[in-house]
Every structure is written in structure tokens, then in C-alpha cells.
Amino acid sequence: MTDRPRLTVLSGPSGVGKSTVVAHMRKEHPEVWLSVSATTRKPRPGEQHGVQYFFVSDEEMDKLIANGELLEWAEFAGNRYGTPRRAVMDRLDAGEPVLLEIDLQGARLVRESMPEAQLVFLAPPSWEELVRRLTGRGTEAPEVIERRLAAAKVELAAESEFDTTLVNTSVEDVARELLALMKVV
Numbered sequence: 718m719t720d721r722p723r724l725t726v727l728s729g730p731s732g733v734g735k736s737t738v739v740a741h742m743r744k745e746h747p748e749v750w751l752s753v754s755a756t757t758r759k760p761r762p763g764e765q766h767g768v769q770y771f772f773v774s775d776e777e778m779d780k781l782i783a784n785g786e787l788l789e790w791a792e793f794a795g796n797r798y799g800t801p802r803r804a805v806m807d808r809l810d811a812g813e814p815v816l817l818e819i820d821l822q823g824a825r826l827v828r829e830s831m832p833e834a835q836l837v838f839l840a841p842p843s844w845e846e847l848v849r850r851l852t853g854r855g856t857e858a859p860e861v862i863e864r865r866l867a868a869a870k871v872e873l874a875a876e877s878e879f880d881t882t883l884v885n886t887s888v889e890d891v892a893r894e895l896l897a898l899m900k901v902v
């Protein structure tokens with residue numbers, strides 16, 4: 718069944734523009750289903766429980782992991798993040814295109830458990846631009862930005878593990894390319 722939508726994983730360093738690209742894409746194509754992860758991170762201003770994330774306590778995250786409810790999970794810059802398994806499987810079984818926006822460690826875990834998944838890396842036009850975007854977003858304290866930039870160096874070095882790289886110069890272009898890769902348009 719070559720036409721069955723594959724699971725698509727979008728990864729890339731913090732601040733590269735993953736959320737921006739995905740939001741742009743879903744505005745025009747709401748049929749693209751984006752998995753909502755669970756996280757122990759605190760909400761940023763404007764983030765809502767069940768929309769950007771399910772915001773959970775450490776104890777709740779322990780339970781999700783222990784009960785096998787997560788398809789994958791990872792610790793990133795001091796917080797834990799994981800993909801609820803059931804919702805993803807239901808959508809794939811229904812033949813709907815599914816998108817995960819997760820970190821490098823999560824992408825590797827998905828590759829192991831679901832080798833048919835398509836891994837897409839979102840890269841910044843330059844290191845300086847990545848620093849500018851992460852700092853300019855203004856949502857993280859300086860020490861958190863430092864942690865995220867350290868993680869970004871590791872993520873950038875792993876680009877070749879991905880099936881495809883998209884460079885986020887233009888949000889519109891990248892959103893269009895991602896839709897084409899997902900065979901939505």
C-alpha cells in the first residue's frame with residue numbers, strides 16, 4: 718500500500734521555527750493531524766493545556782511512561798516530553814496523515830520502532846540566525862537559552878540521519894515543501 722500516509726517526524730533545533738511552520742501549514746490544511754505531546758515544561762504565555770501540549774506533573778509523566786502510554790519520550794533541556802501512543806495509532810489506522818514535532822532523541826526512537834516513518838530535519842539558514850530567533854522569541858531565560866543552544870549543536874550535527882532537510886528561510890516555502898512530503902497536496 719504505497720499510498721498509505723506515513724508517519725512524518727519533524728525535528729530541528731529549538732528556535733528554528735518548527736511551531737511557526739506547522740501552524741502556518743495547518744491554517745490552510747487543518748486535515749493534517751499534529752500529535753499533542755505531554756510535557757513537564759511549564760506553559761509559556763498563551764499556551765493552553767491540550768492545544769500546544771498536555772502539561773503534566775512529574776508524577777503524571779512517570780505514570781504515562783510506566784504504563785507504556787507513550788510512543789517515545791525524551792528529556793530535553795531539563796524537561797520531559799512524550800508522544801501519546803494511542804492517538805497516533807488511531808489516526809494512522811484511519812489512513813490520516815500524522816505529524817510529530819519532536820526532538821532528535823525522539824526521532825531516533827521513532828525510527829527504531831517505526832522504520833517506515835519519514836524523518837524531516839528543519840535547519841536554520843545559519844547559526845547566527847538560529848541564535849537570533851531563539852533569543853528574539855523572548856520566551857526563555859538566558860540560562861535556558863544556553864541549554865537549548867547547547868542541544869542545538871548536537872541536533873545540527875545529526876542532520877544526516879534524517880531522510881530530508883528543509884532550510885527554514887521562508888515559512889511559506891517550507892510549509893509547502895512539508896505538505897508535499899506528506900503527500901497532502
Ligand code: ADP
Pocket residue numbers: 729730731732733734735736737738850851853854885886887888
Ligand atoms: P521552534 O518551534 O522550532 O522552537 P518557533 O516556531 O517558536 O521555533 O520560532 C522561533 C522564532 O523564530 C519565533 O519568534 C518565530 O516567529 C521566528 N521564525 C520562525 N520561522 C521564521 C522564518 N522563516 N524567518 C524569520 N523568523 C522566523
Ligand code: 5GP
Pocket residue numbers: 728729730731735754755758789790791793798799800818819820821822823824
Ligand atoms: P519546546 O519546549 O520548545 O516546546 O520543545 C522543546 C523540544 O522538545 C523541541 O525540540 C520539541 O520538538 C521537542 N518535543 C516536543 N514534544 C516532544 C515529544 O513528545 N517527544 C520528544 N522526544 N520531543 C518533543
